Amino acid sequence: MKTETKKIVAKTGNEAAAYAMKQINPDVVAAYPITPSTEIIQIFSKYVADGEVDTEFIPVESEHSAISVCIGASASGARVMTATSSQGLALMHEILYIASSLRLPIVMIVGNRALSGPINIHCDHSDTMGSRDSGWIQIYCENANEVYHTIINAVKISEKVNLPCMVTMDGFIVTHGMENVLLLEDEEVREFLGKREPLYSILDVKNPITVGPLALYDYYMEHKRSQLEAILKSKKIIDEVFEEYNRKFELNIPSFIEEYFLDDAEIAVIAMSSAAGTLKEAVDLLREKGERVGILKLKITRPFPYEILRKKLENVKVAGVMDRAETFSTMGGPVSIEVKAALYPAIKKPVIQSFMFGLGGREFSLDDAFKVFDILKKIKKENKIEEEFIYIGLRE
Amino acid sequence: MKLKTWRELEEGAVIRNVPTSLEYKTGEWKRESPLYDSEKCTHCLLCWLYCPDFVIKVKDGKIYKFDLDYCKGCGICAKVCPKEAILMKEEKI
Numbered sequence: 005m006k007t008e009t010k011k012i013v014a015k016t017g018n019e020a021a022a023y024a025m026k027q028i029n030p031d032v033v034a035a036y037p038i039t040p041s042t043e044i045i046q047i048f049s050k051y052v053a054d055g056e057v058d059t060e061f062i063p064v065e066s067e068h069s070a071i072s073v074c075i076g077a078s079a080s081g082a083r084v085m086t087a088t089s090s091q092g093l094a095l096m097h098e099i100l101y102i103a104s105s106l107r108l109p110i111v112m113i114v115g116n117r118a119l120s121g122p123i124n125i126h127c128d129h130s131d132t133m134g135s136r137d138s139g140w141i142q143i144y145c146e147n148a149n150e151v152y153h154t155i156i157n158a159v160k161i162s163e164k165v166n167l168p169c170m171v172t173m174d175g176f177i178v179t180h181g182m183e184n185v186l187l188l189e190d191e192e193v194r195e196f197l198g199k200r201e202p203l204y205s206i207l208d209v210k211n212p213i214t215v216g217p218l219a220l221y222d223y224y225m226e227h228k229r230s231q232l233e234a235i236l237k238s239k240k241i242i243d244e245v246f247e248e249y250n251r252k253f254e255l256n257i258p259s260f261i262e263e264y265f266l267d268d269a270e271i272a273v274i275a276m277s278s279a280a281g282t283l284k285e286a287v288d289l290l291r292e293k294g295e296r297v298g299i300l301k302l303k304i305t306r307p308f309p310y311e312i313l314r315k316k317l318e319n320v321k322v323a324g325v326m327d328r329a330e331t332f333s334t335m336g337g338p339v340s341i342e343v344k345a346a347l348y349p350a351i352k353k354p355v356i357q358s359f360m361f362g363l364g365g366r367e368f369s370l371d372d373a374f375k376v377f378d379i380l381k382k383i384k385k386e387n388k389i390e391e392e393f394i395y396i397g398l399r400e
Numbered sequence: 401m402k403l404k405t406w407r408e409l410e411e412g413a414v415i416r417n418v419p420t421s422l423e424y425k426t427g428e429w430k431r432e433s434p435l436y437d438s439e440k441c442t443h444c445l446l447c448w449l450y451c452p453d454f455v456i457k458v459k460d461g462k463i464y465k466f467d468l469d470y471c472k473g474c475g476i477c478a479k480v481c482p483k484e485a486i487l488m489k490e491e492k493i
Contacts, residue, residue, distance in 0.1 A: 105413065
């Protein structure tokens with residue numbers, strides 16, 4: 005099908021996510037509403053009530069129960085989805101590790117929101133960054149269109165590698181911002197996903213199994229290495245699934261990274277989610293002035309695409325890394341720390357400056373984006389980094 | 401029991417050849433072993449009834465064997481025996 009014949013509609017990130025869920029028609033959805041992702045489940049529960057999906061919708065009393073139900077359902081071989089934000093994701097924390105270690109595909113949509121305290125409902129990556137080491141694949145989307153298409157890909161990836169997957173979008177900025185979304189037909193989505201082929205099923209009574217056994221010092225380490233193997237192998241599968249999707253539907257949805265004028269860039273900014281959009285606008289305007297600037301949008305952080313970063317940043321002189329979550333390590337945010345670690349063994353690598361921005365929904369404006377590039381230009385000119393991290397948009 | 405390497409493990413720590421409890425010789429845990437005197441035993445079978453691990457084997461109403469592979473040395477059998485036919489003896493390590 006040609007792209008021109010496809011339907012382009014106006015949807016918020018939450019609406020796009022709920023619509024993707026409707027087309028996916030998961031077997032089980034268990035969720036507890038929380039701002040700013042509430043609407044995803046609110047809209048989806050209407051699809052359930054109206055009989056537009058076959059989903060068994062399980063309203064629960066907390067996020068801890070939501071993810072626990074998802075685990076049980078996924079272990080039975082069902083296609084399972086949920087959504088949450090912030091404190092809700094934090095409440096799921098202990099169960100996240102169980103989902104990944106049991107190798108259960110679950111797709112969770114997260115509307116990124118600051119963790120308390122102080123209590124805040126706006127965009128910040130502290131929630132998903134807090135669960136970055138839980139063994140889940142993590143995909144950060146820039147806009148509603150990317151959210152829609154990425155969710156469909158995430159279901160296939162998750163079920164192919166037998167690992168759970170988070171698809172995130174910036175709270176309010178994307179969850180509530182209305183944008184153009186290019187939709188596929190229901191049949192296209194269902195045909196692309198096919199049927200789930202589970203690794204095991206607890207409902208297969210003819211072949212009883214033990215799920216979730218105790219493994220102490222004699223086996224825990226072997227199981228963790230086995231789990232690592234799954235995420236190592238997922239790298240190839242993630243690329244293959246996005247490649248198949250883009251080929252089939254003539255689209256260009258990025259997998260691990262998206263390059264924006266990176267080829268000949270001397271100065272690059274590594275950014276995730278909606279901030280990448282603002283930075284792209286700044287790049288457009290700086291390119292008009294003939295400045296060699298570019299963006300590396302980091303879309304997937306688990307598994308971390310260090311090989312790609314090493315290759316793509318080889319000829320960049322100065323790079324800035326944008327973080328929307330504090331680590332209190334005193335050496336910058338989680339993404340900048342990982343980018344630095346990824347590039348350390350490289351012979352040719354840029355000088356890296358860490359930036360902190362947008363905490364708790366603080367606006368990241370075009371002026372702020374220019375400020376980032378100004379600082380990087382200064383670093384390039386003077387060839388030195390003076391501050392370990394720089395807060396952008398902070399009242400000093 | 402030979403331990404498996406990480407490559408030999410089932411993905412997701414699933415155990416497929418259930419039940420596996422017989423493979424796990426919990427008898428290795430014990431500090432004391434029951435010492436059975438068949439001359440004093442009246443085969444009242446209180447020990448058989450109380451043993452939490454089915455260690456005491458009975459055939460035609462008579463005890464014929466203690467399966468020490470699964471005896472954790474708890475001593476319940478000795479405690480309930482009315483004839484002092486079972487004594488707990490320390491294991492030599």
